[in-house]
Amino acid sequence: MxxxxxxxxxxxxxxxxxxxxxxxxxxxxxxxxxxxxxxxxxxxxxxxxxxxxxxxxxxxxxxxxxxxxxxxxxxxxxxxxxxxxxxxxxxxxxxxxxxxxxxxxxxxxxxxxxxxxxxxxxxxxxxxxxxxxxxxGEPLPQRALDPRVARAIAQIMRFSGEPATAEACATEAGLSASRFLHLFKQETGISFRAFRAWKRARHLLHFANQDLNLAHLAQDIGYPDSTHFSHSIRRFYGLKPRAIFSGSRDLAIYRGRQPAQPDSAWTQEAS
Structure with a gap:
């Protein structure tokens, strides 16, 4: 915490x-x-x-x-x-x-x-x-994802090592790249590339109240460079990364419990 x-x-x-x-x-x-x-x-x-x-x-x-x-x-x-x-x-x-x-x-x-x-x-x-x-007032219904797409999402959300690619996820799923991309959009309603971009920007929230080198953080999250990082964050949040961190210094961050299912799309998100 x-x-x-x-x-x-x-x-x-x-x-x-x-x-x-x-x-x-x-x-x-x-x-x-x-x-x-x-x-x-x-x-x-x-x-x-x-x-x-x-x-x-x-x-x-x-x-x-x-x-x-x-x-x-x-x-x-x-x-x-x-x-x-x-x-x-x-x-x-x-x-x-x-x-x-x-x-x-x-x-x-x-x-x-x-x-x-x-x-x-x-x-x-x-x-x-x-x-x-x-x-x-009540839990929302849970979407049932194809296990191959769920595993790909888990890979995207590991945020460690090399960023997940469509080709690597397709290979893991035993599909061609084109078939995998079609399945991914069919299951999630969004393209693989757009999904990955949003999850990368969302992962920034875990660190919003920390005093970090933003260039290093961008690299760790998987952005190719600081310019790409800044443009992406501004597109999703309407604010520059530095403004988000500056306004979050007094923010208390708590993390919820991960789903228990081994094939859940969200079990691998970094804590």
Missing amino acids: SNRTNGSGHLMLITPERVFYVGLLGRPRQRCSGAFHVYVAIEGAFHHVAEDGRETSGELVVVQPNVRHTITSDYRSVICFMIEPESVPDGAFEALARRLAEQGELFARRIRAAYARFLEQPREGITSAELDGMCL
Whole structure:
């Protein structure tokens, strides 16, 4: 656990399938995250600008994965609940978005209550299902992935040694590269390359409150160079890497429990 208790109340809980973040929003430009986002205002309201330019305001905002958007807030800090798209079956996000739209006030209260409960009694080892229950009232359904794709995802998320390539994953799966890439997108809904890029940027969150050499971190995570690292992080988060680290100095980071299944796509994520 990387925990710095200085009274800010800023924290982040990371499981392989979820992120529950309470901290500074910053002043991002347009962002395009690979996860489903539920933004909840701690105070005041959000101002959301969608990819098509439409503007909405409210205490709860939902954004689908891989959709460009800009979020500003009346209050400096924000609650954000992120859900990885490959962890739930097709249609789950659409159904959840409808529930959140119909009962936004209820879910905003529930997510704020989850934060208050965790702030009062923080702990390691929470599961994604438990976090879903706290925030949404019940666990989301789990997607059943083809074992060959699940093993490829686990390889992508090891973040040690050489970065996973489609060719290596295809060989491991006993498929041609083209057949593997087709299967991967069919199972996850996203291309191998885009999936790997998002998971690499997501892995940065594990180190956000540490005093690290960012060039070395970029190399360790698998970026070819610092320029690629900076551009990728800004695309996903709307902020430069250094701004993320600067705004996370007082952030307490907790890690959830990994799934127990040996072939789970998430068992290999670094802790």
